[in-house]
Amino acid sequence: METAKHQSDEDILINGLKSGDQAAFHEAVRLYTPGMLAVARFYLDPSSAEETVQDCWVTVIDAIQKFEGRSGLKTWLHRIVANRAKNHLRKTKREVSSDFSETLDPELADRFAHNGRWATPPGLKSNESAQALMENGALSDCLDQHLAALPETQRSALMLYEAHQHKSDDVCNILDVSASNLRVLLHRARQRIFLMVETFQETGEC
Amino acid sequence: MLMCRDLARIASDYIDGELGTMDRVSVKMHLLMCGHCRTFIGNLRASIDLMKAHSSQQVDEELVHRIDSRIKERLDAQRSRKNDSE
Numbered sequence: 001m002e003t004a005k006h007q008s009d010e011d012i013l014i015n016g017l018k019s020g021d022q023a024a025f026h027e028a029v030r031l032y033t034p035g036m037l038a039v040a041r042f043y044l045d046p047s048s049a050e051e052t053v054q055d056c057w058v059t060v061i062d063a064i065q066k067f068e069g070r071s072g073l074k075t076w077l078h079r080i081v082a083n084r085a086k087n088h089l090r091k092t093k094r095e096v097s098s099d100f101s102e103t104l105d106p107e108l109a110d111r112f113a114h115n116g117r118w119a120t121p122p123g124l125k126s127n128e129s130a131q132a133l134m135e136n137g138a139l140s141d142c143l144d145q146h147l148a149a150l151p152e153t154q155r156s157a158l159m160l161y162e163a164h165q166h167k168s169d170d171v172c173n174i175l176d177v178s179a180s181n182l183r184v185l186l187h188r189a190r191q192r193i194f195l196m197v198e199t200f201q202e203t204g205e206c
Numbered sequence: 207m208l209m210c211r212d213l214a215r216i217a218s219d220y221i222d223g224e225l226g227t228m229d230r231v232s233v234k235m236h237l238l239m240c241g242h243c244r245t246f247i248g249n250l251r252a253s254i255d256l257m258k259a260h261s262s263q264q265v266d267e268e269l270v271h272r273i274d275s276r277i278k279e280r281l282d283a284q285r286s287r288k289n290d291s292e
Contacts (some may be wrong), residue, residue: 020284025277030265033273037266050269057273061280103215116209121242122249133252134259143260162257187218194253 010073017064029057032074035164036081042156042175043085043096052084059084075170078160082174098153100181105191123202139197142206146196150189153177157185158193208232213243217250 016024033053040049060080067076089096102109111120134140147155153175160171161182172182200206213236219225220233237244 020281022274022278022281025281026270026274029270029273029277033270034265037269053269054273054276058276058280061277061284104211108214109211112209112211112214116211118210118242122245129255133256140260143256158257162254163260165258183219183224187215190218190250190253190257193257194250197253197256198249 014064014067014069014073017060018067020061025057025061028073032077033057035074035160036077038156038159038164039078039081039174040085041152043082043089048088049085052088053081056081056084074164075166075174078166078170078174082176086176096153098151098181098185100184103184103187105188105195107195108191123198133197138204138206139200142196142200143193145206146192150192154185154189154192157182158189161186208236210236210240210243210246213237213240214246217247221247221251221254 013024013028017028036053036056037049040052043049044052056077060077063080067073071079111118113119147158150158156175157171157177160166160174161168166174168179168182171177172179175182177185196206213220213233216225216229216233220230225233237247
């Protein structure tokens with residue numbers, strides 16, 4: 001039922017975009033720009049990424065006429081951004097650099113003894129629900145800071161998979177990474193967030 | 207035998223259900239015996255939930271405004287071309 005309602009909301013939005021309705025564009029821009037930025041930032045520096053997302057929206061005005069709904073609107077937009085960002089990257093001859101060789105975060109790795117057991121075990125068990133924790137504004141700000149400090153590749157993978165709830169296949173496709181490398185990016189990013197929450201809960205500081 | 211460090215390496219795969227049967231059983235066996243790793247998995251799960259609950263959709267209003275303006279410009283130009291040709 002939820003899905004059907006969701007689809008019809010998306011259909012209404014798509015029809016608005018196809019008819020060039022400015023309010024529909026405003027709604028879509030607000031809804032989809034954060035995810036599009038996450039995709040662009042995987043490939044590009046912050047200012048080129050913003051520029052690419054802006055350019056994308058202008059091309060969407062015409063391109064939406066050919067949108068047939070084979071994928072969802074979100075996935076379609078994310079693919080457009082990924083293609084543009086990749087073209088931009090090719091022109092600048094830069095490469096996306098990422099280390100996929102180590103799955104353990106160095107800070108976490110240091111907490112194990114030589115025999116592979118915990119030397120510094122995890123702190124308090126977190127009993128509060130995510131929703132209750134998020135009501136703590138300081139924690140929310142701290143999470144923002146830590147997300148901003150993640151390597152771009154890890155952050156984009158985390159945002160698309162966790163926050164924008166893409167399936168693994170879609171994330172691999174959009175970010176041009178193999179399934180196993182996506183697993184590494186996700187796990188590395190999650191460990192940073194885990195360490196941040198632990199420090200915050202133990203010290204009350206970010 | 208699976209050690210705590212090995213479990214930490216594959217914890218996300220365990221949580222996401224991406225492990226093969228053998229590895230999955232090894233993790234479950236280890237978790238039965240190891241309280242620290244149970245806490246680790248629990249807190250890692252909590253971090254993931256936190257990420258999901260976090261308003262990742264925070265919108266940069268200035269950027270939205272800039273995009274809106276560019277779209278308006280383009281739509282207006284299209285409309286005036288259409289009106290001219292009619």
